[in-house]
Amino acid sequence: MSSPAEPANLMEAIVSLAKRRGFIYPSSEIYGGLNGFFDYGPLGAELKKNIRDCWWNDMVRRRDDIVGLESSIIMHPKVWEASGHVAGFTDPLVDCKASKQRYRADQLFFAAVVVDGKTVGYVSALESENTAGELQTAAEALKRKKAIQGTLAAVAPRDMTEAKPEEIELIPSPATGEPGSLTAPRSFNMMFQTNVGAMTDASSVAYLRPETAQGMFVDFKNVTDTTRVKLPFGIAQIGKSFRNEITPRNFIFRSREFEQMEMEYFIHEDADWAKCHEEWIAWCENWLKSIGLPETHLSRYAHPKEKLAFYSKGTVDIMFKYPFGVQELWGIAARGNYDLNQHATASGKPQDLFDETSKKKFVPHVIEPAVGVDRILLAVLCAGYAVEDVTDEKGNTEQRTVLRFSPRIAPVKVAVLPLLKNKEPLTNRARALHAKLQRRYAVQYDDGGAIGKRYRRQDEAGTPWCVTIDFETIEKPGDTFTLRERDSMKQRRINEAELFALLEEQVY
């Protein structure tokens, strides 16, 4: 009965629905938009808040071993030096304007061709096992080509980050062999930079955080000194992070301002990290299922050992099948005690704990599940979106668009609908029920147009239930109303106590 749209059009349909129904708008749209930034409209803001709340409740409030944290977005610049982000974010790149190739400046080597002490030209080569040899061969070829007499000096390879401005236009592109098409190395700075205080100089430079995780490491001692946590324990945080991505893509999947939900789970240095790692991967998978993501769309990707950062013991990504491909949703990394050690060294403040059994100090290791709220939100939009054929009693077939959100995260839990707008007893009862529900749940009151139209409108918003106040409600004993279920479109009669019991069970 479900007719899945073509993947190519599916994303367009979802983007268009998200705009039309007030889930997601482009940022600053009246000024032409801003690449990589988005606004969440009324329904989107509710949906996002529900995802955050579910995570926070399950991760922090319903556990005894994890505490919450909200650290500042702008931190001391030394945090990012210690974490490796300042060194890591700068990847100088060189473009060849002729061939449109792009090279990392530290992997593109060149050398001056020196004959009898005089520079006669330049040669270049990409980094290889024998870069110097290739450059030497190229230099000899150049000398022959130019028919220059004399003694060729041994080449002195340098990479493009060391090229002087006047040399760059003389260095041939590896693609064309001709000089003049290479650009100077340009850095692609992934961290947003700002200045703290009125003075703008080198000493005032600060960064918007590119991840929330460092907050947990930097406040590690504060938390252990002020709360009664005992290993193993976790510190969790939800918050905005910022990365100046070169190419934001795929709607809200990769944006420049995004929201992370990260947790650092600290374990003893002798603990079985692999077992703990596996437990957290399973926990994350179960959590994703609990908010309605289908198991069929989830998979695991274990990063190959040779591609891991040197300090990492293992990273597994939980992948989600988006319309544009299988992409990383949730990364669960075993980071050893690299981060705490880095901060201990950089700050000079030990980050260790005391083991009462062995009477020794140690720096705990950490398992880090890190997920993006926006990526989850996009996943539930994609997984929940369906266009269905609906056949009525007369045999006419129509289509309805529905977002099958889990009741846990649905932006609107219940829509209260008087069957008719112009019958006051109906609207009075409906408004009373609406007001009562509103005290605990996100609900909507709608009396516009025909009842069927209102059902479809709620389908597009992903509202799991509609209750309709009809003539039976006000004329017959029992004060029951029609409960209409979104996915099955089935109806049954229910009273107020039963409705609240249903919500209590399904919305948690």
Place this chain on the structure above:
RNA sequence: GCGGCUAUAGUUUAAUGGUAAAACCUCUGCCUUCCAAGCAGGUGUCGUCGGUUCGAUUCCGACUAGCCGCUCCA
């Protein structure tokens, strides 16, 4: 950042070198006893800036944004 394609109402799309049309959505009123009914009405600076032209939404350029491919994703 590079290359290709694209930009008309909230959405999806027409037409046109002489200031634009349809459907859906949305809002107001009437009507309506359960799955997008009907009737009457409201809502538009053709992405931005410049050029060519008597006149540009239409042709040209730049910018901005989107899609695809590179590159990047620490």
